Amino acid sequence: MSSNLANPQVITCKAIVCWDNEEPLRLEEIQVDPPKSSEIRVKMLYASLCHTDILCTRGFPTPLFPRVLGHEGVGEVESIGEGVEDFKIGDLVIPVFLGECQECENCESGKTNLCLKYGVDFSGLMPDGTSRLSAKGKKLYHLLSCATWAEYMVTDVNYVVKIDPTMHLPYASLLSCGYTTGFGSAWMAAKVEKGSSVAIFGLGAVGLGAVEAARMQGAAKIIGIDINEKKKDTAEILGMTHFINPKESGKKNTEAVKDLTGGMGVDYCFECTGVPSLINEAIQSTKPGRGQTIVVGAGNDPTVAIDFLPLLCGGNLKGCVFGQIKVKSQLPIIMDMCKNKVKPFMPTLAMKSYLLQSMTVSIEHNL
Numbered sequence: 169m170s171s172n173l174a175n176p177q178v179i180t181c182k183a184i185v186c187w188d189n190e191e192p193l194r195l196e197e198i199q200v201d202p203p204k205s206s207e208i209r210v211k212m213l214y215a216s217l218c219h220t221d222i223l224c225t226r227g228f229p230t231p232l233f234p235r236v237l238g239h240e241g242v243g244e245v246e247s248i249g250e251g252v253e254d255f256k257i258g259d260l261v262i263p264v265f266l267g268e269c270q271e272c273e274n275c276e277s278g279k280t281n282l283c284l285k286y287g288v289d290f291s292g293l294m295p296d297g298t299s300r301l302s303a304k305g306k307k308l309y310h311l312l313s314c315a316t317w318a319e320y321m322v323t324d325v326n327y328v329v330k331i332d333p334t335m336h337l338p339y340a341s342l343l344s345c346g347y348t349t350g351f352g353s354a355w356m357a358a359k360v361e362k363g364s365s366v367a368i369f370g371l372g373a374v375g376l377g378a379v380e381a382a383r384m385q386g387a388a389k390i391i392g393i394d395i396n397e398k399k400k401d402t403a404e405i406l407g408m409t410h411f412i413n414p415k416e417s418g419k420k421n422t423e424a425v426k427d428l429t430g431g432m433g434v435d436y437c438f439e440c441t442g443v444p445s446l447i448n449e450a451i452q453s454t455k456p457g458r459g460q461t462i463v464v465g466a467g468n469d470p471t472v473a474i475d476f477l478p479l480l481c482g483g484n485l486k487g488c489v490f491g492q493i494k495v496k497s498q499l500p501i502i503m504d505m506c507k508n509k510v511k512p513f514m515p516t517l518a519m520k521s522y523l524l525q526s527m528t529v530s531i532e533h534n535l
């Protein structure tokens with residue numbers, strides 16, 4: 169029993185802190201409090217970068233500063249709060265920003281993963297309204313339900329999932345958000361059908377996840393769109409059949425997609441960039457009267473003007489969070505696929521190269 173008691177010590181360690189809106193990120197010494205009831209403290213082993221981290225340095229969705237960034241990662245349980253029974257010290261875990269109570273109206277509906285009891289928490293604080301992080305005597309906000317760009321973080325047990333130790337840990341970090349979000353958007357939110365056509369705007373971890381799920385679902389045509397030519401090879405390994413670089417195509421994206429689909433557009437279009445103007449381009453890239461557009465990427469603009477004519481004519485526009493993946497009942501399925509390396513699935517060298525690109529983005533952003 170004693171190994172399951174909270175470590176009473178405050179830990180001093182390093183973390184990436186964003187002190188104010190658009191200020192450069194700084195590596196700081198911070199203090200991490202012990203976990204309270206229903207919480208665990210985790211020693212972080214790996215962390216990765218999601219575009220939402222960058223948005224949060226610009227005050228998304230509300231400005232909360234100073235703040236420790238990061239919501240993707242893998243760690244080892246270091247200490248356990250009172251009353252926690254499902255975790256033990258040494259368990260390997262990944263944070264998730266959404267829970268699943270399996271009892272609320274939404275959890276029981278079978279139509280959404282947005283749990284009403286353990287929803288997405290944008291407060292930057294623990295469920296009891298306080299923070300476990302501080303630096304130079306000042307309270308630090310968490311990012312979503314965690315703060316993975318720190319050597320230690322505290323999280324509520326409803327926002328963390330155990331992983332199999334045989335998983336390749338650096339890749340498992342991407343399951344915390346980006347990859348799962350994209351994969352789920354094609355697998356669960358759209359339920360892409362065999363033989364269908366798909367277009368994906370943005371080939372980061374989210375877009376690559378969507379590419380891979382579309383291939384797993386049997387899509388016949390998978391069109392990837394990105395201004396970064398370097399994404400092409402990675403996406404092709406995961407299943408992309410056609411690539412459009414808007415900087416080089418000389419056409420509007422809608423036009424380029426229609427050219428590849430006999431003028432019809434695609435059955436499913438995934439907007440993974442969060443660039444507002446691309447939502448309309450995505451809608452117009454789908455088949456008239458029946459195409460589906462799934463909004464996956466977050467953006468800084470609170471509102472977007474939508475051309476409603478394609479929707480009035482029968483088009484469909486929907487959004488999803490975490491790829492509509494239920495954390496308790498469906499995320500383990502994705503993990504098993506990864507562990508058992510069911511083809512076509514990560515971990516692959518492609519994802520490794522993505523991680524390296526992320527690091528570059530991170531460094532550039534810090535400068």
Ligand SMILES: [Zn+2]
Nearest residue numbers: 269272275283
């Ligand atoms: Zn629920």
Ligand SMILES: [Zn+2]
Nearest residue numbers: 218220345346
């Ligand atoms: Zn994310």
